[in-house]
Amino acid sequence: MKNCPHKLIVFPHNADLDHLGAARCMLLMNPDAAMLHPVRFHQNTWDTARRLDWFKTIKFENVDFASLQTVYLVGITHLKQNQEFIEAVAKFSPHIVVISDRSATLPFPVEAELCDAMSLTAWLVNRLRDKQLHFSSEDLQMFRLAVTEKTWAGLSARIKAEDHKAIAFLDRQTMQPGRIANTVVLGMHEGQTALYRQMLKNIEDIQPGYWPVTLIAIKVSNLVQDIEPVVDAIWSDISPPVLLLILTFGNFTRVWCRSSISQIDFRDVFADFRPGRMRNWIHFSFSGAGHEQNRSRVLQHLEKNLQPDLTAGDIMSASPQCIDWHASVRNAFDTMLKFNIMSLIVMQNGEFAGIVTRRDLDRALQMNLLDSEIGPYVPTSVPIVSPTTPVRVLKNLMVRYNLTRLPVLNGSEVVGIITTHELLRSLPDYLPLPHDFLPLAEQASLPTVAELEKLLKLVFSLRIYRVLQQIGRFAGQHGVNAFAVGGFVRDLLLERQNFDIDIVVIGDAMPFAIALSREFSCDYKVYDRFHTARIYLEDLKIDFSSARIEHYSDPGALPQIEFSGLSNDLYRRDFTINSLALSLNPEHFLELKDFFGGYNDLINRRIRILHSFSFLEDPTRLFRAIRFAGRFNFALEQDTQRAFELAINREAPEKLSLKRIGAEISRCLNEERPQQIVADLFSAGLMKYLSPEMLDADILPGRFKLIRSLIRRFKPLGEDIDSEAIFWTGILSVIRNDNTEKILDALGTPHSRRRLVLEALTVMKTVPAAIIKIEETDTTDLYYLLHELSLEAMLSLMAFSLDKRNARKILHFIMYLRGIKCEISGKDLIEIGIKPGPHMRRIFTHIIELKLNGSQFTREEELALAKQLYQNL
Structure with a gap:
């Protein structure tokens, strides 16, 4: 028999609680409307709907489409959401109203009611409030369930103002907490009801890891098959933060657990039992010795694996x-x-x-x-x-x-x-921040432990992961807290390799590092003044320092140090991006500690100091700010830029020794783009503290910016090239007064590099005039002009002193002539009867000249030729 309603409310396939709540709102607005029986519901939606008094529907085959005047499509925006009904109603011409949060694409004209909310129920509840309609306790409870499920209890990032408004309204209403659950209970069969009542009589409170856990552990004589309605009813009735249900039948135990506390994930806690998931419940089963033994087994597992509440x-x-x-x-x-x-x-x-x-x-x-x-x-x-x-x-x-x-x-x-x-x-944030305040307060979410573990194995290797794990385990065994800090953590988050691993220990790092070196069976070195130590683990050097606090007696002075805690240790760092730490102890392994917003600054690509006096306190940070900004292509944050300029205006770098300034410039020269960083040092006015003449980057040789590519060109030679010596040659070559040696001494330049720089500066004054006179075909003169020069000196000549034509002569020498030498030595000549003397040099010179002109000799042929030359002298 056909039903002839004039108004019809229609669900989409696979409708959820939010669709059910929205349909109830539409029914309250249109009491004379009927509801089309849904093809499919979510399981929890059907469990709820079939026990509600007002949920009365008509089947599709009983709808009289000709009599329909208005159709309300709840959340249906395209054909496939209810294809059978849409194709049928398209043959008639009722007024179609779509209630949804997005535009509809249907094969007929519609009136769209666009809901500016994540939850349709929330939006419609707000409309009903405007109409001052009455809600029953059952309606309020159902609306709350619908909005809570749709918005993830208000925690979704897509939640909108209308959702918050409805949630606030529903939270203020007085309603029977177990109303929906009781409706479910009333529909349970006798065995389920008996189990439900037995559970209520066996509630106890436990506090594993200081968490408030409600435990129900019972032994049943009959195994109830359909237990889900019972555990739902228990959860709804007592509303605990955490619920653990243990049901034992003979030797067989079933466990159901659920938590409203975000920090507790029972899938991880009971991972060994391979638990399943059913909506918000985690459940598993196992066989054991009996009720008490199985109960103890579950609770011991809970105590062992549940991360304790923060203490x-x-x-x-x-x-x-x-x-x-x-x-x-x-x-x-x-x-x-x-x-x-x-x-x-x-x-x-x-x-x-x-x-x-x-x-x-x-x-x-x-x-x-x-x-x-x-x-x-x-x-x-x-x-x-x-x-x-x-x-x-x-x-x-x-x-x-x-x-x-x-x-x-x-x-x-x-x-x-x-x-x-x-x-x-x-304190955790249980709710998302209001949208109106996001520009003010929003921070990037810190990566989870699982994300950091995956990143560590991707950027570095499983070996580094295991080394850090071993250090953390060793620290835990010795009652010490250990953290990876600084550049290693920063570069890990930027997905850059950095094998300079720094570990901070809360307490004295020296005895810890010494004991750890015995554990690893490796060498170590301690530095008593700073309470630091280093262990040498095969090719890894791992530095250990005590968490400490620094204070400066004067601006620019070296810091005085005392032991401290982690936050104070990180607060003494130069920039927030270097103040990040990774916990290594097993119970918090790879948890990221970010006290000063360093992760957010990494995400936003900015350099920020930790306090406004940072640059005045330690002016070397001015050089480091330029270096890190150049390395990562970051910008100085606004207050940091202002503090930077203030320190420059107050001539803060004057407090620094030339040695400390040189050390910072050297670090800049070892970056991937040193020419750009040096240009930035000039722009910031920092190079003048090396020499008053260094006011503008234009003072440097024109090819200074090409040094890195020039060095790469000669990499196939397989020789170690001291690129820093070449850079320093270019910088010092523009100083007019003749005090280069004094500057190099004041900079604390290592002896080998000092020799290379002085050699290069000397030949830059003499070689250009000589090489111009040498024809390109004159290999002998070219050889004797250049053969005693270091590779660094020749590259300096090419970069700073010669035009392209004469630079090509040096290139020709390096590629074709530099390797020419005698296969025999003075000792070989003595062994064949040639007496020592100046004639030995003439013999070697003659052999080399023959080789320069294309001759090739074996060692035996060189010995024979030397003997002949000696006889002809």
């Missing part, structure tokens, strides 16, 4: 600065200024007594108490936490007691301090 030990700044109870207020002030910190741990008789902050000292200063003991003014009633205190507890303590700092004690030993900075960094 004070994970986020604290280790090795905080301490001061004695009897020290003066003035001493406390000086210590804070020295280490650029805002609080000090106060110790009395070797035990923790309290914390004094800069604000406390400012009050003492106002009262003229600078020379008083600090002890009487130290607040002592401060909550004390241990390294295992969860971050959630720290937050509660700070809010409750209005604190900005908390001391961390391991027994009676002060091991760290936590400020609001560390706490805020550690």
Whole structure:
């Protein structure tokens, strides 16, 4: 029998909860409408819909299309979403309304209601609110389920303002929490209902890794086949953050688990059991000895593999600065200024007594108490936490007691301090940022451990991965925290190879590196002054340093060093892109630590200092800023550019020795594009600190920018060419006054390079005039002019002193004449009876001249010729 509704609501194939919620909204707006029976629903959507009183549908074959006046297509925008219905209705002419978030392409004209929301239900709920329609508790619960599923509980990146508006409205409504679940329960068969009630009687709370886990572990006498409605009902009724269900029948155990906490992924926790996934549930089964033994097995696995909640030990700044109870207020002030910190741990008789902050000292200063003991003014009633205190507890303590700092004690030993900075960094973002504020606050998401593991194996090798893994495992076994830091981490994220591996150890790095070298059975070297060490692992050199804090007695001076925590160690770095760290300890292996936004700066290709006095504190950072900007094609961030210009205006590089300036320029000369970086050094006004004449890059020889390509041209020779010596030759060749040797000495130039540079500068004054007079066919004169010169000197001549015609003569010499030499030596001549003397030189010269003119001799022929020449003398 045909049904004759005038209005019809139609679902797409495979409709989800959002489509069901949208259909309910349309039904509330049009109470006289009917719903077409769906061809397919998502399983959870059908489980919900079939138990709702209002979900009454008509089948396709019972629709009287001729009587239809209005059709509402919920989320249908193209033919294949419900082809049978669309082809049928196209033969008639009802008014078609499409409710969707995108434009429709259908074979007939439609009225489009474009929803500016991710969830159709959210958009329609907001429209219904405008009409002041009443919602039942069941409707509100169903709407919440629909919007939550569609928007990923509000966490989707595509969520819009209308979605937020609906979520906020639904969160404010009073509704029975288990309404939908109870509807499901009422439809369960007797065995499911009995199981549901047994579960509710066996709820217990456990805290593995300080996480709030609700455990239900029961032994059943009858195995229930269709358990999914039961576990859904339990989840809906008690609404726990984390739920673990263990059901044992005989020796057979089934486990269902679910978490609303993003940090807990049960697929990883129970990976050994090869779990399956059903909607939001992770489930698996196994056989064992019995209920108690199987329960213990699951819980032991949970304890072992569930990453603990963040604790004070994970986020604290280790090795905080301490001061004695009897020290003066003035001493406390000086210590804070020295280490650029805002609080000090106060110790009395070797035990923790309290914390004094800069604000406390400012009050003492106002009262003229600078020379008083600090002890009487130290607040002592401060909550004390241990390294295992969860971050959630720290937050509660700070809010409750209005604190900005908390001391961390391991027994009676002060091991760290936590400020609001560390706490805020550690708190996860459960919701995406509002779109209106994204330009202000959006940061690039840090790569996950899995992504970094894949990247490490791709950029480097499995060997490097395993070495880092071994170092981390060794650190964990010895109760030490170790981190890969600096350029290695930066270049890994940029997918560039960098085998200069730097490891920071919280504590003293020297004994750790020595013990590790024994583990690896390799050599090591220690540097007592800086508490650093290096191990030599086959072809790898791995540097170890203690996490430390630096302070500068004067601008440009070398830093003084004391032990510190990781964040303080990274804060002393030159730029944010070099302040990244990778945890190596097994429990946090390859977790990226980014305290200062370095990863975001890498993504945005910018160089940024960590504080505004950075360039004044260490002017060598001016050279490094230019070098890194040139190497990575980055730009200086706005405040960094302003600080750079301020340091130049204040002549900060004048504080540097010529040796330190030369070392920074040398590093620039070893980059892939040294000519561009040197030009940038000129533009920044930094080269004048090498010599006052260095004001403009135009002063350099015209072919200075071609040195790198010139050197590459001679790479097939297979000889080591000191490119830095050639670059320095070009730079120093433009200095007018004759103090090149003094400059090279002041630069601390290695002896071998110093000799090459001086040789090149000397021949650049003498060889050009001589080589012009030599004809291209005169190989003998060309040979004797050049044969004693180093390859670096000849390349310097070609680059800086000669025109193309005469440069070709040197090229001809290098390619064809430079290798010509005698096969015999003076010792060979003595052995055949020729007495030592000047005639030996004449013999060698004669043989070489014959070779230059095309003759070729074996060693025996050279000996015979030498004997003949000697007899003819």
